[in-house]
Amino acid sequence: MAGIYIHIPFCKKRCIYCDFFSDIRMHLRKDYVDALCRELEMRYAELENAPVHTIYIGGGTPSQLSGEELARIFDALSLHLPLSACKEITLEANPDDLSADYITMLKHTPINRISMGIQSFDDDDLLFLNRRHTAAQAEEAFVRCREAGFGNISIDLIYGLPGQTIQGWQSNLGRAIALRPAHISAYSLIYEEGTALFRMLESGKVSECDDELSLDMFDCLIDTLEAAGYEHYEISNFALPGMYSQHNTSYWLDVPYLGLGPSAHSYDGKCRRWNVRDISRYINKISHGFNAYETEILDTNSRYNDMILTSLRTMWGLSLSRIEENFGRDMRQYCQALARPYIDTGKLVLSGDNLKLTRSGLFVSDSIMSDLMKVED
Numbered sequence: 174m175a176g177i178y179i180h181i182p183f184c185k186k187r188c189i190y191c192d193f194f195s196d197i198r199m200h201l202r203k204d205y206v207d208a209l210c211r212e213l214e215m216r217y218a219e220l221e222n223a224p225v226h227t228i229y230i231g232g233g234t235p236s237q238l239s240g241e242e243l244a245r246i247f248d249a250l251s252l253h254l255p256l257s258a259c260k261e262i263t264l265e266a267n268p269d270d271l272s273a274d275y276i277t278m279l280k281h282t283p284i285n286r287i288s289m290g291i292q293s294f295d296d297d298d299l300l301f302l303n304r305r306h307t308a309a310q311a312e313e314a315f316v317r318c319r320e321a322g323f324g325n326i327s328i329d330l331i332y333g334l335p336g337q338t339i340q341g342w343q344s345n346l347g348r349a350i351a352l353r354p355a356h357i358s359a360y361s362l363i364y365e366e367g368t369a370l371f372r373m374l375e376s377g378k379v380s381e382c383d384d385e386l387s388l389d390m391f392d393c394l395i396d397t398l399e400a401a402g403y404e405h406y407e408i409s410n411f412a413l414p415g416m417y418s419q420h421n422t423s424y425w426l427d428v429p430y431l432g433l434g435p436s437a438h439s440y441d442g443k444c445r446r447w448n449v450r451d452i453s454r455y456i457n458k459i460s461h462g463f464n465a466y467e468t469e470i471l472d473t474n475s476r477y478n479d480m481i482l483t484s485l486r487t488m489w490g491l492s493l494s495r496i497e498e499n500f501g502r503d504m505r506q507y508c509q510a511l512a513r514p515y516i517d518t519g520k521l522v523l524s525g526d527n528l529k530l531t532r533s534g535l536f537v538s539d540s541i542m543s544d545l546m547k548v549e550d
């Protein structure tokens with residue numbers, strides 16, 4: 174089993190918090206799609222004939238691609254794999270791109286899941302974040318997608334914005350639940366270095382939401398969505414029963430994936446690869462038949478640490494048997510010993526053979542995961 178990630182690195186304008194790789198030079202799209210199809214051709218064999226179950230077209234803003242451009246990508250994919258055998262094919266979309274015509278076009282592609290970057294249902298928040306859409310546009314686009322027959326829609330939300338109150342966040346969640354999306358991802362606002370938001374913080378124009386309020390918002394998120402029937406299956410992800418993101422779940426369950434496009438990462442169980450974060454260099458390299466990636470061969474510690482980082486994030490937890498199978502009995506004992514203080518203080522629970530974060534553990538998940546990792550032999 175394997176997945177394919179396709180990065181579409183174009184945005185009409187940049188949101189102030191975003192550190193994903195994207196570019197506003199839309200005129201590069203044609204050459205870019207050519208290079209993407211060529212990279213697929215050059216690298217598909219890396220998947221070693223594993224059946225591809227999920228494809229995720231992310232960005233950037235994939236909904237900035239035209240129907241012809243999407244068709245070219247799917248034509249290239251279908252030379253290698255039966256798209257009808259893919260369980261999940263997701264397109265990330267900005268709400269204001271989802272016109273009736275665009276959605277009709279999408280219905281004629283193999284895409285069966287839409288991930289909408291809504292971020293907030295408050296127009297002041299959206300303006301502050303430099304999003305292109307309004308809350309009403311997002312709701313209308315969501316309804317249009319559903320009426321067109323897209324039953325599997327995910328929405329993204331951000332909380333912990335400067336000045337946001339718990340009531341404001343609750344109201345956001347209420348509007349999200351009213352739409353009844355199959356899946357909700359909710360992230361606390363991060364001040365990533367290099368972003369406009371980070372510069373605003375540095376110059377004192379905004380201040381971070383305090384830790385206590387941020388934890389209250391996280392608590393409110395979990396309580397509200399669970400009460401509405403959503404399963405909290407990963408730190409930042411919630412789904413109606415069975416409607417997990419299959420693509421993202423395979424990242425957390427150690428399934429190999431091939432990442433195409435600038436900044437895209439790939440993983441095959443033995444090494445990680447990441448493509449150059451520059452569209453022009455990417456196009457230039459690929460069009461001359463050269464790969465655009467760097468490679469890191471994963472040593473035992475890195476593979477063990479990856480397993481901690483990915484598994485513990487999920488409601489399925491970290492399987493101690495898998496640790497033993499992959500790294501030996503000593504590593505299992507090492508992990509168990511480091512987990513013990515967290516089990517004793519109620520932050521981790523051992524359920525059968527799996528270590529899982531409890532609610533109080535979720536709030537300090539980063540430090541627990543980092544404590545369970547192995548730095549050196």
Ligand code: SF4
Nearest residue numbers: 184187188191232233
């Ligand atoms: S959040 Fe999405 S739309 Fe905004 S700049 Fe980043 S990739 Fe582009």
